[in-house]
Amino acid sequence: xxxxxxxxxxxxxxxxxxxxxxxxxxxxxxxxxxxxxxxxxxxxxxxxxxxxxxxxxxxxxxxxxxxxxxxxxxxxxxxxxxxxxxxxxxxxxxxxxxxxxxxxxxxxxxxxxxxxxxxxxxxxxxxxxxxxxxxxxxxxx
Amino acid sequence: xxxxxxxxxxxxxxxxxxxxxxxxxxxxxxxxxxxxxxxxxxxxxxxxxxxxxxxxxxxxxxxxxxxxxxxxxxxxxxxxxxxxxxxxxxxxxxxxxxxxxxxxxxxxxxxxxxxxxx
Numbered sequence: 304x305x306x307x308x309x310x311x312x313x314x315x316x317x318x319x320x321x322x323x324x325x326x327x328x329x330x331x332x333x334x335x336x337x338x339x340x341x342x343x344x345x346x347x348x349x350x351x352x353x354x355x356x357x358x359x360x361x362x363x364x365x366x367x368x369x370x371x372x373x374x375x376x377x378x379x380x381x382x383x384x385x386x387x388x389x390x391x392x393x394x395x396x397x398x399x400x401x402x403x404x405x406x407x408x409x410x411x412x413x414x415x416x417x418x419x420x421x422x423x424x425x426x427x428x429x430x431x432x433x434x435x436x437x438x439x440x441x442x443x444x
Numbered sequence: 445x446x447x448x449x450x451x452x453x454x455x456x457x458x459x460x461x462x463x464x465x466x467x468x469x470x471x472x473x474x475x476x477x478x479x480x481x482x483x484x485x486x487x488x489x490x491x492x493x494x495x496x497x498x499x500x501x502x503x504x505x506x507x508x509x510x511x512x513x514x515x516x517x518x519x520x521x522x523x524x525x526x527x528x529x530x531x532x533x534x535x536x537x538x539x540x541x542x543x544x545x546x547x548x549x550x551x552x553x554x555x556x557x558x559x560x561x562x
C-alpha cells in the first residue's frame with residue numbers, strides 16, 4: 304500500500320463541457336503505467352459516468368483514484384442532494400435527470416448501473432441534503 | 445471495413461485524422477444516448493450519432509473507438525475537432541439520416557454488436 308499512486312481531481316459542477324476531463328486524464332495516466340487496455344477501459348468508463356453524475360446532479364465534487372498492485376480504487380465525493388432511493392437509482396432506465404440533460408445524451412438511467420457493471424465492487428454512501436460518496440474498485444489481480 | 449470506405453458509402457466529409465482512414469474497423473453502433481453507448485462494450489469501433497457536444501468525443505475515447513460519424517448534417521465545433529484529433533479519432537460528417545447511415549454500413553458488411561454486458 305505504501306507505494307500506491309494517488310491522483311486527485313476537482314470536478315467543476317458548472318460546466319457540462321468539461322465533465323469527463325478527470326476521467327480522460329486518468330485514462331492517460333493508466334496508459335502510461337502500462338496497465339491492460341481492458342482494465343483501463345473499465346476504470347475510465349466507470350469514473351466517467353460518475354463524473355457526469357456529479358456534474359448533472361451534485362454541482363461537482365472531487366475524484367480520487369488510487370492505484371495499488373492489487374486494485375484501482377475510485378472515490379467520488381460530492382456535497383449534492385444525496386440519493387433518495389439507492390435501490391431505485393440502481394435500476395436501469397431510472398433517472399431523475401431533466402429533459403435538458405437528456406438532450407445532451409445523458410440521463411438515460413444507465414449511469415449507476417454502468418458503474419456497477421464495469422467495476423468489481425461499488426459502495427454508495429449517501430445522506431440526503433449532505434452528499435454522496437461512491438467507492439469503486441477494479442481488481443488487477 | 446476500412447474507415448475510408450465508411451467515408452465513401454456515407455459520402456461524408458472527413459474533419460480530422462485523415463491519416464487513419466486506412467484503419468480497419470469491424471463493428472459499429474448508432475445512438476444519441478451516450479450512456480447507452482457506454483453500457484455495451486464489444487469493441488465497437490465506430491459511433492454514429494446525431495448528438496453534437498464534447499461528451500460524444502469523450503464517450504468514444506473512453507470506449508477506445510476509432511471513428512465518429514455525425515449524421516443529419518450535424519457539424520462539430522473546432523474545439524471538438526481538436527479533441528478528436530488529440531485522441532486520434534477519425535471524425536466525419538454525413539448528410540444521411542441515422543437510419544439510412546446505419547443501414548448503408550450494415551448491408552455493406554459493417555455489422556452491429558450483440559448486446560453483451562461485461
